[in-house]
Amino acid sequence: MKHVSSRDNALLRRLRRLATSARERRESGLTLLDGVHLVEAAEAAGVILQELLVSEHGVQQPEIDALLARHPGVAVTLVPDTLFAHASPVDSPSGVLALIATPPETDASLSSSVIVLDGVQDPGNLGTILRTAAAAGVGDALLTTGCAQAWAPRTLRAGMGGHFRLHIRERVDVSTALAGFQGRIVATGVGANARSLYETELTGAVVWLFGAEGAGLSPAVAALATDVVTIPMPGEVESLNVGAAAAVCLFEQVRQRLGTALNR
Amino acid sequence: MKHVSSRDNALLRRLRRLATSARERRESGLTLLDGVHLVEAAEAAGVILQELLVSEHGVQQPEIDALLARHPGVAVTLVPDTLFAHASPVDSPSGVLALIATPPETDASLSSSVIVLDGVQDPGNLGTILRTAAAAGVGDALLTTGCAQAWAPRTLRAGMGGHFRLHIRERVDVSTALAGFQGRIVATGVGANARSLYETELTGAVVWLFGAEGAGLSPAVAALATDVVTIPMPGEVESLNVGAAAAVCLFEQVRQRLGTALNR
Numbered sequence: 001m002k003h004v005s006s007r008d009n010a011l012l013r014r015l016r017r018l019a020t021s022a023r024e025r026r027e028s029g030l031t032l033l034d035g036v037h038l039v040e041a042a043e044a045a046g047v048i049l050q051e052l053l054v055s056e057h058g059v060q061q062p063e064i065d066a067l068l069a070r071h072p073g074v075a076v077t078l079v080p081d082t083l084f085a086h087a088s089p090v091d092s093p094s095g096v097l098a099l100i101a102t103p104p105e106t107d108a109s110l111s112s113s114v115i116v117l118d119g120v121q122d123p124g125n126l127g128t129i130l131r132t133a134a135a136a137g138v139g140d141a142l143l144t145t146g147c148a149q150a151w152a153p154r155t156l157r158a159g160m161g162g163h164f165r166l167h168i169r170e171r172v173d174v175s176t177a178l179a180g181f182q183g184r185i186v187a188t189g190v191g192a193n194a195r196s197l198y199e200t201e202l203t204g205a206v207v208w209l210f211g212a213e214g215a216g217l218s219p220a221v222a223a224l225a226t227d228v229v230t231i232p233m234p235g236e237v238e239s240l241n242v243g244a245a246a247a248v249c250l251f252e253q254v255r256q257r258l259g260t261a262l263n264r
Numbered sequence: 265m266k267h268v269s270s271r272d273n274a275l276l277r278r279l280r281r282l283a284t285s286a287r288e289r290r291e292s293g294l295t296l297l298d299g300v301h302l303v304e305a306a307e308a309a310g311v312i313l314q315e316l317l318v319s320e321h322g323v324q325q326p327e328i329d330a331l332l333a334r335h336p337g338v339a340v341t342l343v344p345d346t347l348f349a350h351a352s353p354v355d356s357p358s359g360v361l362a363l364i365a366t367p368p369e370t371d372a373s374l375s376s377s378v379i380v381l382d383g384v385q386d387p388g389n390l391g392t393i394l395r396t397a398a399a400a401g402v403g404d405a406l407l408t409t410g411c412a413q414a415w416a417p418r419t420l421r422a423g424m425g426g427h428f429r430l431h432i433r434e435r436v437d438v439s440t441a442l443a444g445f446q447g448r449i450v451a452t453g454v455g456a457n458a459r460s461l462y463e464t465e466l467t468g469a470v471v472w473l474f475g476a477e478g479a480g481l482s483p484a485v486a487a488l489a490t491d492v493v494t495i496p497m498p499g500e501v502e503s504l505n506v507g508a509a510a511a512v513c514l515f516e517q518v519r520q521r522l523g524t525a526l527n528r
Contacts, residue, residue, distance in 0.1 A: 124388075132508045137498030158505075165499055198519045232518060234401030235429055241422075244396045244511035247504070251512040252519070254496060255462045 001068075001076045004083070011077055012087050015053060015097065019089035022149050031102050031151040035094035036063045041161025042100060043070070051099040052076045055084035058095020067096060089153030102151045105169045110181060111139025112205040113253065116174055118221045119146030119212035120242060126150065127158025128243045129210065134162030136250035142172040144221070146212065174221050181207060187217060187225035188245055194228040202253040210246050265332075265340045268347070275341055276351050279317060279363065283353035286413050295366050295415040299358035300327045305425025306364060307334070315363040316340045319348035322359020331360060353417030366415045369433045374445060375403025376469040377517065380438055382485045383410030383476035384506060390414065391422025392507045393474065398426030400514035406436040408485070410476065438485050445471060451481060451489035452509055458492040466517040474510050 004012060017024045018032050025031050030050075033039050039049070052074055058064045059078060068076055085093050115133050120126045126148045133141060141150070148155055150168045169177070178185060183205025188197075209225055211217035231240065231248055240248070268276060281288045282296050289295050294314075297303050303313070316338050322328045323342060332340055349357050379397050384390045390412045397405055405414070412419055414432050433441070442449060447469025452461075473489055475481035495504065495512055504512070 128505045128508060131501065132504060134499045135495075135497040135501040135504055135508075160501075160503070160505075162499075162501055165501060196522075198522060231399075231515065232522060233399040234518060234521075235398045235426075237395065237399040237424075237426055237429060239424070240396060240399055240511070241392045241424075241507070243505070243508060244392060244399075247508035247511040248515040251495065252515075254498060255516070257498075258460075258462060258496060 001078050003078050005080055007083060007086060011051065011053070012079070012083060015087040015099065018099070019087060019153060022152060025102070025149065025151060029102050030099060031156070032089050032153050033098040033100060033156060034088055034090045034096075034153060035157070036067055036096060038156060038161055039067060039096065039098045041164050042098065045103075045164035047100050047103060047164065049074050049098045049100060053084065053087060053097040054078055055081045055093070055095045057081050058084070061095060064096045090157055103164070106167045108167070110177075110207070111167075112183065113138045114140040114142065114207040115246070115250075116142045116144070116207060116209045116221065117147050118144045118174070118209065118217050119215065120210070121146065121148055121212060123148040123152050123154035124158045125213065125241075125243050127155040127160075129246045130155070130159045130166060130168070131162035132243065132247045132250060134165040136254050138166060138250060140167045140169070142174060142177050143168065143170045144174060144218070145171045146218075175224060178207060178224055181205070183207065184227050185209065185225050186227045186229055186249075187222055188231060188249065189216075189228045190230050191228060194230045197229045197231050197249060197252055200227060200229050202256045206253060208246070208249055210242055213242050265342050267342050269344060271347060271350060275315065275317070276343070276347060279351040279361065282363070283351060283417060286416060289366070289413065289415060293366050294363060295420070296353050296417050297362040297364060297420060298352055298354045298360075298417060299421070300331055300360060302420060302425055303331060303360065303362045305428050306362065309367075309428035311364050311367060311428065313338050313362045313364060317348065317351060317361040318342055319345045319357070319359045321345050322348070325359060328360045354421055367428070367432075370431045372431070374441075374471070375431075376447070377402045378404040378406065378471040379510070379514075380406045380408075380471060380473045380485065381411050382408045382438070382473065382481050383479065384474070385410065385412055385476060387412040387416050387418035388422045389477070389505075389507050391419040391424075393510050394419070394423045394430060394432070395426035396507065396511045396514060398429040400518050402430060402514060404431045404433070406438060406441050407432065407434045408438060408482070409435045410482075439488060442471060442488055445469070447471065449473065449488050449490045450513075451486055451492050452495060452513065453480075453492045454494050455492060458494045461493040461495050461513060461516055464491060464493050466520045470517060472510070472513055474506055477506050
């Protein structure tokens with residue numbers, strides 16, 4: 001384990017750039033995982049840890065100690081808590097930070113459960129939706145250029161490891177990506193051709209289209225929908241947060257695929 | 265319309281205190297609504313606007329102009345944009361701010377759909393759950409002392425007006441509040457006595473117990489549950505964000521109460 005106590009250290013400067021610059025992350029193909037939970041999720045997915053940074057406070061925690069012990073071949077740098085906070089991408093740093101290569105995008109064909117996220121700009125919202133999608137067994141997440149960065153540290157934190165259970169593609173041209181998709185392409189909304197979510201058959205292959213808070217789907221993406229579904233809202237409130245709407249839709253799909261039977 | 269251009273103005277100082285101090289809001293029984301959407305939701309619920317503050321930029325917007333025209337009896341103060349931002353409780357001020365009395369708490373008996381929020385500390389999460397609950401037709405929201413303030417400006421903003429469609433009670437002793445409740449009291453979780461959400465009858469009266477991110481329910485609240493339900497997660501991710509879990513549960517209740525019939 002190497003000790004560093006100067007901000008001018010090359011590794012710290014590199015981590016700091018990755019923590020603060022979306023461009024740096026994109027161009028280098030690298031990102032940072034803050035916290036044992038995220039690092040464990042990456043390990044479980046077979047992601048290789050390139051470097052580990054630990055704080056003096058962190059190294060005393062048993063779960064961080066155990067993490068270091070599992071990776072004897074990975075370079076570990078120990079820094080004072082204040083320097084750790086300087087390099088960390090999050091507001092409440094955990095004490096351990098891993099440098100990883102962003103998992104490569106696949107060009108395999110789409111699974112039978114896909115989400116398209118169009119212009120979801122808030123990293124917290126985006127991460128929460130990826131977490132929900134992973135829990136619901138979604139296979140692919142396609143993000144348009146208007147979205148926050150999927151592998152940004154704040155998105156990763158909200159994603160709670162869900163990132164590593166999905167195939168994520170960023171800056172996607174949705175029309176091209178969905179060409180030849182055999183199944184429903186479903187937008188949420190209202191209108192003459194909209195049907196209740198609960199009266200829509202979701203056991204086959206489905207692509208879900210979720211748009212930005214406020215603005216909704218861009219016209220080009222909305223035009224790809226084969227179905228428009230409405231979430232019935234007895235409370236007469238006009239809309240749900242996009243994360244809540246995604247949770248309702250994706251778990252209605254889970255319910256239907258499980259084939260459970262209450263209250264027909 | 266009164267013009268003010270000094271930070272030392274008594275009204276501005278008062279609004280600034282309400283914007284920044286939870287204690288000031290609680291002790292005065294007042295809060296601030298930022299933006300036309302929230303003010304309209306309050307109007308629709310019959311809430312009286314005590315004062316209106318508008319920015320020079322805001323007063324030129326047709327929807328803010330229309331809002332002022334609907335309330336000829338309410339004192340309006342016009343301030344430069346920088347002063348408005350100083351008084352506003354939110355990061356991206358909208359241009360109109362209303363001072364209101366926090367709606368009084370009811371001690372009426374509970375409705376047939378109730379949520380208990382135990383230690384939900386993040387105002388954004390709390391507001392999103394209140395918005396979801398209002399959309400799902402929930403009647404009552406009971407908050408423990410560990411929760412963020414329901415009527416804090418950040419909670420209100422995330423709530424998108426849902427606050428005005430619910431009976432909200434804060435700093436509730438849950439055991440006392442649920443004494444005599446005739447119906448299921450449902451916690452989400454796992455364990456030997458847990459049942460699938462989708463195999464749990466939810467058409468009768470239900471109280472939902474939702475706990476803090478991470479820590480979950482406090483033991484005293486968890487002990488009140490008559491049922492523990494599990495949200496099936498095919499993706500093998502260990503948990504959902506509390507807002508996503510609430511959306512899934514509350515809209516499964518909506519679905520069952522609608523009695524819709526697909527994929528039994």
